[in-house]
Amino acid sequence: xxxxxxxxxxxxxxxxxxxxxxxxxxxxxxxxxxxxxxxxxxxxxxxxxxxxxxxxxxxxxxxxxxxxxxxxxxxxxxxxxxxxxxxxxxxxxxxxxxxxxxxxxxxxxxxxxxxxxxxxxxxxxxxxxxxxxxxxxxxxxxxxxxxxxxxxxxxxxxxxxxxxxxxxxxxxxxxxxxxxxxxxxxxxxxxxxxxxxxxxxxxxxxxxxxxxxxxxxxxxxxxxxxxxxxxxxxxxxxxxxxxxxxxxxxxxxxxxxxxxxxxxxxxxxxxxxxxxxxxxxxxxxxxxxxxxxxxxxxxxxxxxxxxxxxxxxxxxxxxxxxxxxxxxxxxxxxxxxxxxxxxxxxxxxxxxxxxxxxxxxxxxxxxxxxxxxxxxxxxxxxxxxxxxxxxxxxxxxxxxxxxxxxxxxxxxxxxxxxxxxxxxxxxxxxxxxxxxxxxxxxxxxxxxxxxxxxxxxxxxxxxxx
RNA sequence: GCCCCCAUCGUCCAGCGGCCUAGGACGCCUGCCUUUCACGCAGGUAACACGGGUUCGAAUCCCGUUGGGGGUGCCA
Numbered sequence: 001x002x003x004x005x006x007x008x009x010x011x012x013x014x015x016x017x018x019x020x021x022x023x024x025x026x027x028x029x030x031x032x033x034x035x036x037x038x039x040x041x042x043x044x045x046x047x048x049x050x051x052x053x054x055x056x057x058x059x060x061x062x063x064x065x066x067x068x069x070x071x072x073x074x075x076x077x078x079x080x081x082x083x084x085x086x087x088x089x090x091x092x093x094x095x096x097x098x099x100x101x102x103x104x105x106x107x108x109x110x111x112x113x114x115x116x117x118x119x120x121x122x123x124x125x126x127x128x129x130x131x132x133x134x135x136x137x138x139x140x141x142x143x144x145x146x147x148x149x150x151x152x153x154x155x156x157x158x159x160x161x162x163x164x165x166x167x168x169x170x171x172x173x174x175x176x177x178x179x180x181x182x183x184x185x186x187x188x189x190x191x192x193x194x195x196x197x198x199x200x201x202x203x204x205x206x207x208x209x210x211x212x213x214x215x216x217x218x219x220x221x222x223x224x225x226x227x228x229x230x231x232x233x234x235x236x237x238x239x240x241x242x243x244x245x246x247x248x249x250x251x252x253x254x255x256x257x258x259x260x261x262x263x264x265x266x267x268x269x270x271x272x273x274x275x276x277x278x279x280x281x282x283x284x285x286x287x288x289x290x291x292x293x294x295x296x297x298x299x300x301x302x303x304x305x306x307x308x309x310x311x312x313x314x315x316x317x318x319x320x321x322x323x324x325x326x327x328x329x330x331x332x333x334x335x336x337x338x339x340x341x342x343x344x345x346x347x348x349x350x351x352x353x354x355x356x357x358x359x360x361x362x363x364x365x366x367x368x369x370x371x372x373x374x375x376x377x378x379x380x381x382x383x384x385x386x387x388x389x390x391x392x393x394x395x396x397x398x399x400x401x402x403x404x405x406x407x408x409x410x411x412x413x414x415x416x417x418x419x420x421x422x423x424x425x426x427x428x429x430x431x432x433x434x435x436x437x438x439x440x441x442x443x444x445x446x447x448x449x450x451x452x453x454x455x456x457x458x459x460x461x462x463x464x465x
Numbered sequence: 466g467c468c469c470c471c472a473u474c475g476u477c478c479a480g481c482g483g484c485c486u487a488g489g490a491c492g493c494c495u496g497c498c499u500u501u502c503a504c505g506c507a508g509g510u511a512a513c514a515c516g517g518g519u520u521c522g523a524a525u526c527c528c529g530u531u532g533g534g535g536g537u538g539c540c541a
Contacts, residue, residue: 008541009541010540010541012541042541043541044540044541045539045540045541047540048540048541101539102538102539115466115467115537116466116537117467117537117538134539152470152471155469155470157468157469158468161467161468161469162468163537165538166538166539168539169539170539171539173539175538175539175540175541176540176541177541180541195535196469196470196471196534196535196536197535197536197541198535198536198541199469199470199535199536200468200469200470200535200536200537201536201541222470224470224471225470225471225534225535227533227534229476231533232533232534232535233534233535259477262477262478262490263477263478264477264478265478266477266478266479266489266490267478267479268479269479269489270478270479270488270489270490271489271490272477272478272489272490272491273490289471289477289478290470290471290472291470291471291472291534292470292471292533292534292535293476293477293478294476294477295477296476296477296492298476298491298492299476299477299490299491299492300491301491302490302491302492303490303491305503305504309504349503352503352504353502353504354503382501411500414500415500418500424500424501426501427500427501429500429501430500430501430502431501434501436501436502437501437502438501438502438503439501439502439503440501440502440503441500441501441502442500442501443500
């Protein structure tokens with residue numbers, strides 16, 4: 001029997017990195033065992049039913065290379081099956097009508113001195129269906145739900161502690177718990193791989209499964225959560241979680257996938273950065289960790305830098321386009337002054353130094369402006385605290401006035417000025433010309449600028465001392 | 466509150482009873498390379514939460530404590 005897994009996101013408007021990780025692990029599992037991945041959109045809540053929300057899930061998955069074999073299916077389109085299931089549960093006595101709102105339930109709980117929540121008040125009243133009624137599932141009073149989680153081992157939940165949960169809202173729509181059971185059964189899902197935040201819903205789904213007599217149950221595997229530095233579940237409000245956002249910032253899809261695969265799982269041979277094909281080959285669901293993992297951008301930066309450096313330079317140049325033209329990345333120079341030839345000439349050096357594509361502009365901005373803005377720290381360090389800086393700049397200005405305008409001569413001239421003064425002349429020259437004390441090897445690039453522009457910058461810097 | 470889950474360097478991962486004086490990676494620090502920075506290379510820093518068991522032997526198994534997290538919706 002071939003394994004069938006599913007990625008079943010709720011369309012919330014964008015793909016969350018945590019969801020992407022779930023999708024990836026489902027995909028890795030399917031790939032590694034030759035199984036199938038089904039994409040199913042869990043939009044039982046009407047508020048989530050917007051076409052643009054679907055795109056926000058499908059497109060990033062595609063660019064990450066997470067492919068699926070079936071779908072997307074929409075739970076909203078399967079609503080009739082879910083409604084039938086609810087009716088069946090009512091008929092069989094597994095569920096009943098309840099006319100209490102959430103507030104009613106809380107008020108009753110407060111009166112009775114019970115913790116807030118629903119305590120089965122409508123259970124045996126035999127209430128009729130009504131316009132504002134919900135349907136609740138009658139959870140067993142005794143016994144427990146036991147299942148074996150691939151990652152966590154045996155899980156046990158006491159039925160008596162499960163409240164009679166809502167399976168049909170007052171507007172008549174079934175909730176995801178029903179949809180989950182029915183759809184997983186109908187789609188012959190063999191393994192449910194999802195975040196640990198859903199662990200507590202599993203016994204409810206399993207109870208429905210039995211009540212509905214749906215046959216063989218899927219095997220569950222609950223992945224550890226992705227957390228922020230405060231160890232809290234990654235959240236849309238306070239954390240950077242939009243996958244698309246990372247993509248537009250210039251993280252490469254392959255690097256993102258590689259990094260995500262390393263959160264909760266590790267290759268047995270300790271080689272972390274490697275092609276996805278190898279990860280598929282080594283991946284074992286049972287080897288996935290139980291503890292939550294911090295989504296560390298510093299590590300992502302490192303991995304992404306490795307991927308960028310491994311690119312053929314032409315490809316790097318092509319990928320850089322939206323960043324150098326100020327489309328994906330804000331740029332400090334006039335886009336009209338940007339010269340692709342100049343960038344292409346220095347691209348190999350830039351490629352060596354960036355962690356992500358959006359880092360590119362800062363390395364090349366000085367090539368496309370009239371006067372540079374000095375980086376404050378660079379200025380302090382090299383110019384204010386540097387020795388003999390005025391003399392160095394005077395010497396360079398003099399030398400540059402009639403030096404032959406090519407990289408070798410410029411470099412030699414600066415070196416000679418330094419030698420003559422017994423001082424380091426390279427860094428002051430760099431700050432004066434580029435505005436920063438670090439960056440790409442500069443003389444080839446400087447030779448592409450006009451002599452007057454360069455002399456102007458040197459004099460401007462000299463005047464500030 | 467109640468239910469559930471988790472616990473190895475700051476971070477991610479390895480370790481599945483002896484191979485562990487705990488390994489790799491990121492970060493950080495040092496040195497080399499170098500016209501700067503970066504890359505690269507060579508080093509260094511740093512962890513089995515605690516307490517009880519079980520066992521000839523425990524990071525590995527069990528129990529408890531502590532700590533962290535998740536859930537507790539007519540969201541999923």
